[in-house]
């Protein structure tokens with residue numbers, strides 16, 4: 001992957017992005033709202049032990065206002081479903097709901113998804129990420145979307161190391177809604193652990209050999225005061 005540029009290209013503002021948030025007073029009765037003070041924070045780049053991968057975290061890839069609108073849009077417009085998957089040889093229900101979009105078929109944990117038509121807003125986010133990461137237009141051809149409606153919903157330790165993604169996949173993971181911890185553990189030296197707190201509107205890019213040497217997980221959390229979290233992982237499926 002080329003070096004991430006610090007100047008982010010923000011996605012086109014579509015019609016829905018311009019619409020007023022639900023329940024907000026009309027412009028005639030209010031002053032213009034304060035602009036979001038922090039627009040973009042520079043990425044934090046972490047080279048993992050002994051060349052075992054790279055993690056690049058953009059804590060504020062989207063402004064709070066943009067992220068609020070994306071969260072609402074994705075919740076309403078994607079087709080969220082719970083699928084049975086194979087885990088350690090047993091068929092179980094996924095402990096979260098998922099949706100997907102992509103030009104290709106993608107198979108993981110015994111589940112084959114796609115292809116489907118692109119949602120225009122998800123495409124807009126994909127193109128923004130491609131610009132930021134200096135990747136060719138339409139590089140990302142599959143998006144796996146995960147939705148967690150309570151702290152009891154989670155994703156166990158795994159790596160996205162299907163051969164269809166190639167040996168050094170670039171996976172861009174954008175999060176909306178409830179901030180949650182996200183753990184990495186080295187496969188050979190289990191004492192090596194990394195923790196992120198994935199914020200509303202953030203993007204974490206996993207690249208290099210990350211999937212080969214590290215597992216990652218979104219652990220359960222206590223469910224009190226819980227807001228929905230939606231995560232989109234943008235991938236390139238080669239075959």
Ligand SMILES: O=C(O)CCC(=O)C(=O)O
Pocket residue numbers: 144146155160173182198216218231233
């Ligand atoms: O929800 C998350 O942040 C985890 C997503 C993930 O690891 C995946 O889709 O493979």
Ligand SMILES: [Fe+2]
Pocket residue numbers: 158159160216
């Ligand atoms: Fe993953």
